[in-house]
Amino acid sequence: MYCGQMNQGTIFPAADFNPAEDAEVLFSALQGMECNKDDLIEVLTQRCNAQRLIIAQIYSGSYGQDLVTDLKEKLSDHFKEVMVGLMYPPAFFDAHELRHAMKGAGTDENCLIEILASRTNSEIYAINEVYMMQFGVPLQEDIDSETSGHFRDTLMILAQGAREEGYEYEDPAMAAEDATILWDACQGESGEHKNMLQDILCRKSYQQLWMVIFLVAFQQFQLVSGQDIVDVIRDCYDGHFQQLLIAIILCVRDKASYFAYKLNSAIYDFGFHNKTVIRILISRSELDLMNIKRSYKEQYGNSLHHDIRQYASGHYEAALSAICTGDAEDY
Template identity: 70%
Template sequence: MDAQMLGGALQGFGCDKDMLINILTQRCNAQRLMIAEAYQSMYGRDLIGDLKEKLSDHFKDVMVGLMYPLPSYDAHELWHAMKGMGTEENCLIDILASRTNGEIFQMREAYCFQYSSNLQEDIYSVTSGHFRDTLMNLIQGTREEGYADPAMAAQDAMVLWEACQQKTGEHKTMLQMILCNKSYQQLWLVFQEFQNISGQDIVDAINECYDGYFQELLVAIVLCIRDKPAYFAYRLYSAIHDFGFHNKTVIRILIARSEIDLMTIRKRYKERYGKSLFHDIKNFASGHYEKALLAICAGDAEDY
């Protein structure tokens, strides 16, 4: 029935955008994939292709983005971040700093399938220095899981402290190796030990000692380890307020996190910034694009 209604919405000269929003934002990703199969069977046409043909601008980006499985959507975003006019480093940071081992493995597989290209090689070709080294470490998807050793945490914290003091190439390598490979549980202990040793929060230390995309990536890793929803709330706030509404970032985060932790992200957003995510989207977006973003957020009336 959904496929039939979408077919009606997309056929002819006009396009019933409200119908598209009502269906595609109110179904989970697994259901949307089933709808796409039914659409293909019913009309002999690809639903994503028809959406791309009928829609335009950021509204098209939202509707098309909803139709990808999450690993394929991550692959899609990474591809476009590297293949456009200049590399969108913040897209690489947001995705690779926050995904689990399993998500990274699925993302690499999807990237290879969709683009007949190797994700690691493509990242290597468009980045450089310790920023590249850290991304290449993350893309391996080999972070330890569920392991914590208090004695080792003190040693790791000392290594991090020395890395922030010495800032040599070798120290930068040790810094990124610890942040990219130790388990979340272990790094919680490391960050506590770092505070005890240095009297300083590790994010403040990284910001003082390093700069550029390397610094931004290290901070993103730390923030994601501490509170991933809070990190994405911060990224949404920055995208909305610091860059004149950076549409790509807002769309990417809302779609990618919609079935994972978007409700918690909304909560963190309101706690930290005093206004709801709904409020800020309504202030900066408009038309069917605004309606689609708000529908993905899908909250109670009080959030408006």
């Protein structure tokens, strides 16, 4: 039976929350030539997103200025990205990340894969709504114009938020049938085979996919080929389409482990890819970052906090570390 991990973040609602006092601290911190970055970190990384939005409202009402605008004007570089990113509601943050991934300097396919392969239907619905409101075009329209081939088609399906949800879609007999289709699809590279992969991996519920991958497909792949399904997909397909299929499978298996892998890759394989590290820490900070940290330590030996401190410095490192550790035990 599929068992999703209970969400466990590193940032929680602050006890004895006093938004007027926090707004005053932030306003004072942003005055003068040199900002008090320690105060900014102390407030913004120790309040949940809902509390930060209340602080921003009071800040505006009390001082006649927009907090996000002030942060953008007073701060710089990656530290600014962290502080501003913390002020965005989750769907707003994801929508802006997706837009930047497609309309920045070149297309950041890894960002598209990471977000669209890992978000729930409700999260994707919210992203679509914000994307249209913020940028005046549907998310799928930009995906269609900025990507291509079966990679584009798979992203388009995921962006619909059309995955079945709930245990009523858990069908062992259908899982066996899906596993056979999945096996056949991994033996060929035709358009039809790719369509079959898309249909199963993008539309079936996580509960159903868990059965397909673990209870049936895993055994079949091991017995017949001696390889895991991820290895077979790597052998059969390539490019961003391959990476997207694998990301979906890894998220079905263990989403925390998937994000741990993405963080380690961003830190070591890409010379500390700041945008990826910032995006994952902020977007998972109130969901499952503690689980991600545990998985990171299990997979790579070092704590996530340790590896971040090896490559980031100054107030930027302090902000990332505060998000990473919160008030919880370090891993």
